[in-house]
Amino acid sequence: MEEKVYSVSEVTFYIEQLLNTDPYLTNIAIAGEVLDSKSRNGHIFFYLRDESAAIGCVIFGGENRGIRLTDGQMIQAWGSVKLYAPRGIYRFICRKVKSLSQRGVMFLKLRQTYEALLKEGLFSRPKRPLPKFPSKIGVVASRTSAAFQDIIKTLQDRYPIAEVQLYHTGVQGESAKRALIKALKDVNDTEDLDVVILSRGGGSTDDLWIFNDEDVVRALFNVRHPVVTGIGHQIDTVLADLTADYAAHTPTAAAQMVVPDIKEIMNDFYESLEQHYFWIQDQVASTHKQMRSHIQLVTRFSERYLREEKIRARTDFENLIRVMKTIFERYNSKAEIFASRLLELDPKKPLKRGYALVKKNGSRITKKDQVLPGDILTLVFVDGIRKVMVLNEKEENN
Template sequence: MDWNEEHVYTVSDITFYIESLFEGDPNLTDVTVAGEVIDCRTRNNHLFFSLKDDYASIGCVMFGGAHMQSQLESGQMVQVVGDVRVYAPRGQYRLLCKKLKLLSGRGAMFLKLKETYEKLNRMGVFSRPKKKLPKFPSLIGVITSRDSAAFQDIMRTISERFPFAKLILYHTGVQGESAKEEILRALSDANLHELDVVIIARGGGAKEDLWLFNDEDVVMSVYELRHPVITGVGHQIDTVLVDLVADVAAHTPTAAAQYAVPDIRDVMSNLRQSLEFCFANVLRTWNGVEEHCKELLLKMKSGVFDSLEDFRKLSQQRLEEMKSAVDEKIDSLNRRMELLGAKLNLLDPISELKRGYAVVEKDGVRVTSKSQLSKKDVIVIRFHDGSARVIVDEDRGSDERAGEDR
């Protein structure tokens, strides 16, 4: 259709154009649709009803299908094959059904499961990052029935693997009309307590028995738990929606308990290996340090010996320098002593005596003048090799003067 803003179209023009789009779309031909039946009625031997899910509904018609009225009721789940077409008189689209099949309870459950999964998936419930499980939990919450084999398996497994952990049971029914309210209450109670991890468990059973764990409200309550969650619902081949929001999904209750706690035997073995590894590292480090110390000691010894030898050589050099300086000083002193000796010799009276001079003393007093002597005085004449006592016999002063006159 060539659209023109100046052209005014009729309702039929628009409707027939939309009808051509529906008829030309292969995705709207021979489509299979499943849903819940509502507003089922017959008119002119034709069967009219609607199919709905949580978000939408579509009108359906099955021409000549009035004979199915007795089989089809509102609330039933059906699967139909047909073409989506436009009903021009009312401007509505509807599904012209060619085939119709009643779904069993299992089929209806599967359809509901698919709808719930798609809804929660669009909300991002299944894509949230997983919480990390604690390595050594001390307080574990268990949501299950107190009378169930699942609880017995969990208690036995944890007691054998890690008896230090304490269990808190949040009793709940796991099937029946009241099970949903009980498990929602148990989940709410567990969320109030300071737990290290929560185990949600149920033993195996038929698909219908596990359906509680696909319920949207239950899944959201598990999603909103602030603790790490481990699920152990059913057997190995069973998968429920709570598994997808759990942080760890185990195949059985026993496996859930194994995920929750470490095996004390493995812990002790790992501890022993760690200690052995640490001891080996310490021993290796000690040996390395010992070798390094030996090398340092040898270097220190070599350094000390070198230093001592250098010190010895330096000391010898200094001693020789000091000896030389002392010798020079002694030589200088000797020369000075000789000079002083020579000077002293000049002043030494003995040397004068050796040359023939004598010293005259009277009464211990040196006589320096003849006038100090009188006849009969006893005087001592000292020579260089001794002394002599003499008596003044005469005065020779007149003789000496007479000699001088001659």
């Protein structure tokens, strides 16, 4: 079979037809950086480039209308890709261009980052369940921020028996990105955390922009523990929110999400206990009614049989009472034990006996090695708190 040989014109015409009929190359918008801009015969020739590619562009004189382009300028251009047959090259024929502001460049980069991470699956990972009763909670925030103080207050009010470990980081400024990534790595290296809160209070779009950074989002994705974000206010959404397991509207809401309310637990327990008590009462009353019905029934029989049935009924009733009493005592004993344990967990109970709770940066101090000279400590008494400074490491014997 003779091989088909095409002419240059045939191949070029075919390519031109493909370009002219492809909807992805016709009436589209391209954003990028202007490179090698030149003006010839009233037309403007230049390249648009990004990090990995470039495309030749032209604005013909009829579409020019006083447009001035400079190298390095970020623009968005509308037009179509066309083939210049005499030279066998394709160009993007622009019919309109718009200069992008710094804010526009930021949001363009954000969209590109979002689409890339979405394609990789960083936003579609199955959500990890939150523990019902966390023992240790990691908080990534600035120790001096109002957001951290709101989280500590909420956790102490709702679930004071949980331990809180702060991973301090700046969340604004040139060094914030590096500090935030390090804090997330430290979180990942801590094995005994049950859940993590990533928090930052409200601020402008620029203030929250670090949580859209690709490197920060990837570091957050790699955290082994369930993560809840509480960044900004209710209307703010950043890429970190999409990466986390759960996103709360505020730092306070994030703290409420990770712990139960111990008051509600107690109320539920006592309601359950009351329901069991009334259920036992109903069972006793129902059984007593049945016994009386049986006694009335057997009166129709002989006196001897009646005496035997009465004895049997009385024995059954007494056995039932003993069983019901045992069940009730068992529930009552469990209730007393549970109530006693809950009372023992009251963090203020030792304070009433003259002790004080020592904290540093929101975390409890249990050993002297956790304290250094110059540290500022918080002493929590039963009637208030005091700030103190550690002077030296001198040990005194009582």
